[in-house]
Amino acid sequence: MDKLVIHGGHKLQGTLRVSASKNAALPLMAAAILPRGVTFIDQIPHLRDIVTFSHVLRITGASVNRQRQGLEIDATRVVFPEAPYELVKKMRASFYMLGALLGRCGKAKVSLPGGCAWGPRPVNLHIEGLKALGADIDLEQGYVVARVPRGGLSGGSYRFEPSSVGATVNLLLAACLGRGGSRIENAAIEPDVIVFCDMLTAMGAKLDGIGTRTIEVEGVDQLHPIKFSNCPDRIELGTFMIAAAIAGIPGDPVLITNAQPDHLGQEFLDAFQRTGCFYKIDKDTITITPPDVLKPISITTAIYPGFPTDLQAQWTILLSCANGTASVTDQVYGDRFNHIPELYRMGLRAEVNGNTVTVHGGHHLTGAQVMSTDLRASVSLVMAGVVADGTTHVGRIYHLDRGYEQLESKFSQCGINIHREQYNEFENPPQG
Ligand code: EPU
Numbered sequence: 001m002d003k004l005v006i007h008g009g010h011k012l013q014g015t016l017r018v019s020a021s022k023n024a025a026l027p028l029m030a031a032a033i034l035p036r037g038v039t040f041i042d043q044i045p046h047l048r049d050i051v052t053f054s055h056v057l058r059i060t061g062a063s064v065n066r067q068r069q070g071l072e073i074d075a076t077r078v079v080f081p082e083a084p085y086e087l088v089k090k091m092r093a094s095f096y097m098l099g100a101l102l103g104r105c106g107k108a109k110v111s112l113p114g115g116c117a118w119g120p121r122p123v124n125l126h127i128e129g130l131k132a133l134g135a136d137i138d139l140e141q142g143y144v145v146a147r148v149p150r151g152g153l154s155g156g157s158y159r160f161e162p163s164s165v166g167a168t169v170n171l172l173l174a175a176c177l178g179r180g181g182s183r184i185e186n187a188a189i190e191p192d193v194i195v196f197c198d199m200l201t202a203m204g205a206k207l208d209g210i211g212t213r214t215i216e217v218e219g220v221d222q223l224h225p226i227k228f229s230n231c232p233d234r235i236e237l238g239t240f241m242i243a244a245a246i247a248g249i250p251g252d253p254v255l256i257t258n259a260q261p262d263h264l265g266q267e268f269l270d271a272f273q274r275t276g277c278f279y280k281i282d283k284d285t286i287t288i289t290p291p292d293v294l295k296p297i298s299i300t301t302a303i304y305p306g307f308p309t310d311l312q313a314q315w316t317i318l319l320s321c322a323n324g325t326a327s328v329t330d331q332v333y334g335d336r337f338n339h340i341p342e343l344y345r346m347g348l349r350a351e352v353n354g355n356t357v358t359v360h361g362g363h364h365l366t367g368a369q370v371m372s373t374d375l376r377a378s379v380s381l382v383m384a385g386v387v388a389d390g391t392t393h394v395g396r397i398y399h400l401d402r403g404y405e406q407l408e409s410k411f412s413q414c415g416i417n418i419h420r421e422q423y424n425e426f427e428n429p430p431q432g
Helices: 021-030 046-059 093-106 123-133 165-174 189-201 233-246 268-272 307-319 337-346 373-389 407-413
Strands: 002-007 015-017 038-042 063-067 068-074 107-111 136-140 143-147 155-161 182-185 205-209 212-216 227-229 256-259 278-282 284-289 299-301 325-330 350-353 358-359 369-372 389-395 417-422
Touching: 002 268, 002 373, 015 233, 015 407, 021 038, 021 046, 021 093, 021 165, 021 189, 021 233, 046 063, 046 068, 046 093, 093 107, 093 123, 093 143, 093 165, 123 136, 123 165, 143 325, 155 389, 165 212, 189 205, 189 227, 189 358, 205 325, 227 233, 233 256, 233 268, 233 307, 233 358, 233 373, 268 337, 299 307, 307 325, 307 358, 307 373, 337 350, 337 369, 337 373, 373 417, 407 417
Parallel strands: 015 256, 038 227, 155 182, 299 325, 369 389
Antiparallel strands: 002 389, 002 417, 038 068, 063 068, 107 143, 136 143, 182 212, 205 212, 256 284, 278 284, 325 358, 350 358
């Protein structure tokens, strides 16, 4: 297994480049199996989740080949409409195969994802929504077995409550090649979903209301393969902005390139500025200038354009460096605080109460041996190690590798003392 070893206290200086978006790439890859033929998607990050989803696509008969920064997906043959438990349990987004296979093959057998590291993440909206559009769905031995009537999904109308990224993607995948018209209300408007809708439109899908809460779809007989380019990763951008705020030199700008700050939503940008951090956006770059002292700013996560839940763990580290007390409340997932007990081991002063963690900043963290539990928790531990006194060992970083491309080389090129080591979890306690 791999771990990251960080000698804390070094300053972050220079330029960080944001990689292509993971959460946008996954629905784009699912969309690539809708048309017969070869689709090329440029700007796909080199990440574990992409490798896992490539396997999921291959099981159906499609071929997936990496070509430099992109993926070539040949969906001429899609003959086995299944996504097995072994792969879906590794990555919940494999559930996109439900909509994609219904669209392409008219039937699908996809494992239910089950729980995740921070509690239940239901898929009721995916299933009820697809039923409302005309799919027959049964649950059999942990699998969702679905089919559409002869001639294609009849169409219909469904309102999400709450708005869901994954369910919006699944319904659109199924509805594009349906017979009738479909209407999705309270649809997700996350940038990832808009980019996905743009790809469907470029393939010949008829969508109305992209980027609004109501999307209408008119089914078409077929879609055609295309070349398409993915967007930069908004959560990696937010992570880098927070890293610059906590580890940069006050008054000395850190440059972040390949950035699309509007994808972060105004809530995050406003909260960031209120900490005293100055930012300046210029085309696809943003410069971050940290203040002498960070102000403690409380945040509450919400569905886009609210403060992203995927940045709350990182914000906790910012609060630990701020001068005073503030809180993080997660309204999207009520129990996403697995990183907190690990951070206690580094001296974090904080209390968790329901879906709120109150952080008392201004006390130095100290290096310790800690363990990743999920993707965003992992990066928060790395960031804690960057600002801590002494050495931090972050174990089980396969979680981090799911969603951050070459994080340690990006950070070490900016002056952070961080490297990867292999270890055996049950032997050789770390030295120093
Ligand atoms: N929800 C339901 N029923 C459903 C589906 C969702 O009640 O059937 C609820 C969820 O429990 C949650 C809310 O709806 O409270 C929104 O969840 P959503 O369905 O939008 O989340 P998701 O599509 O499963 C994506 C990202 C997550 C990110 C969330 C929220 C991908 C692959 N995943 O998940 O990303 O946290 O949106 O923004 O795009 C990550 O990258 O670390 C990550 C977990």
